Amino acid sequence: MTEQLIIALDQGTTSSRAVLFNHDADIVDVSQQEFTQHFPKPGWVEHDANEIWNSQFMVLQKLAANNQLRPTDIAAIGITNQRETTIVWNKKTGKPVYNAIVWQDRRTAAKCDELSAAGWNDKIQHKTGLVIDAYFSASKVQWILDNVDGARDQAEAGNLLFGTVDTWIIWNLTEGQVHATDASNAARTMLLNINTGEWDQELVELFNIPTSMLPDVRDSSASFGSVSFQGVDVPIAGVAGDQQAALFGQTCFEKGMAKNTYGTGCFMLMNTGGQRIDSESGLLSTIAWSINGEITYALEGSVFIAGAAVQWLRDELKFIESASESEALALEANPESDVVVVPAFTGLGAPYWDMYARGAIFGLTRDSGRAEIAKATLQSLAYQIFDVLTAMEKDSGIELKQLNVDGGAIANDFLAQFQADVLQKPVTRPQVLESTALGAAYLAGLKVGYWNMNDLSKVREIEREFKPKLAPQKITALLKQWHKAVARSKQWIDADE
Ligand code: ADP
Numbered sequence: 001m002t003e004q005l006i007i008a009l010d011q012g013t014t015s016s017r018a019v020l021f022n023h024d025a026d027i028v029d030v031s032q033q034e035f036t037q038h039f040p041k042p043g044w045v046e047h048d049a050n051e052i053w054n055s056q057f058m059v060l061q062k063l064a065a066n067n068q069l070r071p072t073d074i075a076a077i078g079i080t081n082q083r084e085t086t087i088v089w090n091k092k093t094g095k096p097v098y099n100a101i102v103w104q105d106r107r108t109a110a111k112c113d114e115l116s117a118a119g120w121n122d123k124i125q126h127k128t129g130l131v132i133d134a135y136f137s138a139s140k141v142q143w144i145l146d147n148v149d150g151a152r153d154q155a156e157a158g159n160l161l162f163g164t165v166d167t168w169i170i171w172n173l174t175e176g177q178v179h180a181t182d183a184s185n186a187a188r189t190m191l192l193n194i195n196t197g198e199w200d201q202e203l204v205e206l207f208n209i210p211t212s213m214l215p216d217v218r219d220s221s222a223s224f225g226s227v228s229f230q231g232v233d234v235p236i237a238g239v240a241g242d243q244q245a246a247l248f249g250q251t252c253f254e255k256g257m258a259k260n261t262y263g264t265g266c267f268m269l270m271n272t273g274g275q276r277i278d279s280e281s282g283l284l285s286t287i288a289w290s291i292n293g294e295i296t297y298a299l300e301g302s303v304f305i306a307g308a309a310v311q312w313l314r315d316e317l318k319f320i321e322s323a324s325e326s327e328a329l330a331l332e333a334n335p336e337s338d339v340v341v342v343p344a345f346t347g348l349g350a351p352y353w354d355m356y357a358r359g360a361i362f363g364l365t366r367d368s369g370r371a372e373i374a375k376a377t378l379q380s381l382a383y384q385i386f387d388v389l390t391a392m393e394k395d396s397g398i399e400l401k402q403l404n405v406d407g408g409a410i411a412n413d414f415l416a417q418f419q420a421d422v423l424q425k426p427v428t429r430p431q432v433l434e435s436t437a438l439g440a441a442y443l444a445g446l447k448v449g450y451w452n453m454n455d456l457s458k459v460r461e462i463e464r465e466f467k468p469k470l471a472p473q474k475i476t477a478l479l480k481q482w483h484k485a486v487a488r489s490k491q492w493i494d495a496d497e
Helices: 049-066 109-117 121-128 138-146 151-156 165-173 201-206 242-249 307-315 323-332 370-396 413-423 435-447 452-457 474-491
Strands: 005-011 015-023 028-033 074-081 088-092 160-163 180-182 215-220 225-229 232-241 260-262 265-271 282-293 294-303 340-342 361-362 403-406 427-430 464-465
Touching: 005 165, 005 413, 005 435, 015 049, 028 049, 028 232, 049 088, 049 138, 049 165, 074 165, 074 242, 074 435, 088 138, 088 165, 109 138, 109 201, 109 265, 109 307, 109 435, 121 201, 138 151, 138 403, 151 160, 151 361, 160 435, 165 180, 165 232, 180 232, 232 323, 242 260, 242 265, 242 282, 242 294, 242 435, 260 370, 265 282, 265 370, 294 370, 307 323, 307 370, 323 370, 323 413, 340 474, 361 474, 370 413, 370 474, 413 427, 413 474, 435 452
Parallel strands: 005 074, 074 232, 180 215, 260 403, 403 427
Antiparallel strands: 005 015, 015 028, 088 160, 225 232, 260 265, 265 294, 282 294, 340 361, 427 464
């Protein structure tokens, strides 16, 4: 092989992947392996940290073997990962002291409520950009130290290390040489002061975590040591959490550019430049990346139920056999139909914030059927994104010019077109939908001089741009109905149910 390539390791919540990119940022090959989800109690979600590592290493080896890669073929390795998931391990034996506690895990919710009640909200938001929640790593580390036999003593003796998944993968790839994370991952621990990019002593003490456990925080495009491959060192040169990596992979390099990922849920991030912006609508401020010591910030909003609503059409309502059939079914709907679906199956997140809301279908008439409900379900994804984006524009004072999209559900042309209509802005879908892996590859490639920022701004190929077509008056009327439906779904269950 003459041209050098970049490998991105994409350690996700359900699978580990290794993706090979060429200089044109095209995918040459992918290898993937799923791993086990553990649900030991209601609300608890764990992964076996060794299985995470083994599956990640295996897909890397498979990719190398399938493409007959020699060490000199690989310019660099980048890493992107499920964020917030927490691992604590013994630095002498390399053994995790407990399973990885996954971001979705709610076991520390009561502890987080106690901190809110004790008045920590403002301070934590000011320092970390986050709202106090069990989602982030800090309370998970504390839980491990307080609940695993002997863990606190070991930690205080300096024998234990903490890491998010990036750190765990780097430590294993470098055979224990490097204990480091990047600023975008560190920003999700609720222990990092995002204003300075350093661990915050007061928060580290609040969660009672010995500083000796904390990884070194580095730039996202930086040296993270190297992997010995056939006796030759291959540099690990880029690291970012999955959503931030996707923002980078979508080449949202300028302030005011945004991407949305339509997966099971949606994750929308807007680049806010060198300035962090505090949200009035419950959005998070986070570090997008740090390059050459300069931090770029982002506003982040998520929608809990997006593609999951399409799964509901498929698995519960049995309207379709595969998610992609939702498109043809929606196109059969009566254009006059006023059906609205609010998929508040688990409450409503930003910017509504109502945990007591529940899903509902409004506007049913005698002729409403599968097609009308499927169409309204797809439309609900676009409406939720409209509301998050409106909040972001308000918080930042920036008007978005276009939305860059990725994720499995945006393969649906009806959804993509309707999203452009509702936003009254173009929606651009790139050729390479693997924005997350691409972002990690870009960060690594930048560090080793494989690409420069100028190259990257040019390589994003658009597969299709969806331009708004519906009349603005029509959109105003539709949004009015949607907001009426949201209002009626709120506070459905009682707080003590
Ligand atoms: P995740 O990374 O969260 O697993 P993916 O990006 O793989 O999600 O996207 C899968 C989600 O997208 C599923 O919830 C599925 O229902 C939905 N989905 C996939 N294809 C389509 C489609 N053509 N139309 C609508 N929804 C789709």
